[in-house]
Amino acid sequence: MSEQTTPRTTDDVLAGVDLSGRTALVTGATTGLGFETARALAAAGAHVVMTARTAEKGADAVARLRERVPEASVEAGVVELGSLASVRAFTDELSGRIDELHLLVANAGIMMPPLGRTEEGFELQFGTNHLGHFLLVSRLMPALLAGAPSRVVVLSSGGHQASGVDLEDPNYEHRPYAKMEAYGQSKTANVLFALELDRRYADRGVHAWSVHPGMVRTDLGRNFTKDDYAEMAGRAKSAGTSLPPLYEVEQGASTSVWAATAPELDDQGGAYLADCAVAPAAAHATDPEVAAKLWSLSEELVGEAFPTS
Incomplete structure (x- = not known):
């Protein structure tokens, strides 16, 4: 994390930025970081597609955004990232209406629930946070x-430090489930995905970054217990650090919109970002060989390959 005492906000980052004519997609955009990211991009002139888990939540989010930004060009679509069928239905519908996509913010996610499975049987955090977005980006790559030039921003977390990706058993079929470790695995997968995505597509004008938004006041931590906080604090202490201060959503979402728009990032694709700056990520999240292996495994698990032409 940077040493700045007053983190930048989304409006700070986008001051003077004109996104007119650009189309952006933000997943998980009904609350928290996703809603603020969508609001900020719409306020800067982008046409924003917000995703929600139900049509009702999407309509409510659009109405709330238009209250904040009356001139906003915004719509909502329904996608459940824990269902590959839902991802396919959403991307088929969207691809039938839009020819170009300029910004994709893979923001949606879940954090430290009890052991659960997606519709296809993947561990819930790995399946939702990584595989659902992997398939969504793949199908929207055309x-x-x-x-x-277009950009993909993948929301990760400092929690990626908790675990690498177990390529032999990513879905906890043969090892005991530990929710913090599983969350860390999914967030490491986000970093590795952005790294490999940029490597494969940068020369064709599609760049990618992963983002740590900081600890933010949202409902993402609704599954947290006092013991979970104690474990997080203990891990931080063991690493010689302490838990960071809580950010408001306008501060936490600032790095996402910076990643989506900052021209100074053009030659730093694949990087891990925090506090509107390039930041160090764990070694297990930056190994290009592991990133390539995870990519191949992910294509196998979702049953689709990224387009090559």
Whole structure:
């Protein structure tokens, strides 16, 4: 994390930025970081597609955003990232209406629930936080290529430090489930995904970054217990650090919109970002060989390959 005492806000980052003519997609955009990211991009002139888990939540989010930004060009679509069928239905519908996509913020996620499974049987955090977004980006890659230069921003977390990706058993089928370790695995997968995505598509105008938003006041931690906080604090102490201060959503979402728009990042694709700056990530999250292996495994698990042309 940077040493700045007053973190930047989304409006600070986008002051003077004109996104007119650009189309952005933000997943998990009904509350928290996703809603603020969508609001900020819409306020800067982008046409924003917000995703929600139900049509009712999407309509409510659009109405609330238009209250904040009356001139906003915004719509909502329904996608459940824990269902590959839902991801396919959403991307098929969207691809039938838009030819170009310029910004994709893979923001949606879940944090430290009890052991659960997605519709396809993947461990819930790995399946939702990583595989759902992996398939979504894959199926929207033609639109991202058509809209190049375009950007993909993948929300990770400092929690990626807790665990690498177990390529032999990512879905906890043969090892005991530990929710913090599983969360760390999914967030490491986010960092590795952005790294490999940029490596594969940067020369065709699609760049990617992973983002740590900081500890933010949202409902993402609704599954946390006092013991979970104690474990987090203990891990931080063991690493010689302490838990960071809580950010408001306007501060936490600032790095996402910076990643989506900052021209100074053009030659730093694949980087891990925090506090609107390039930041160090764990060694297990930055190994290009592991990133390539995770990519191949992910294509196998979702049953689809990224487009090559």
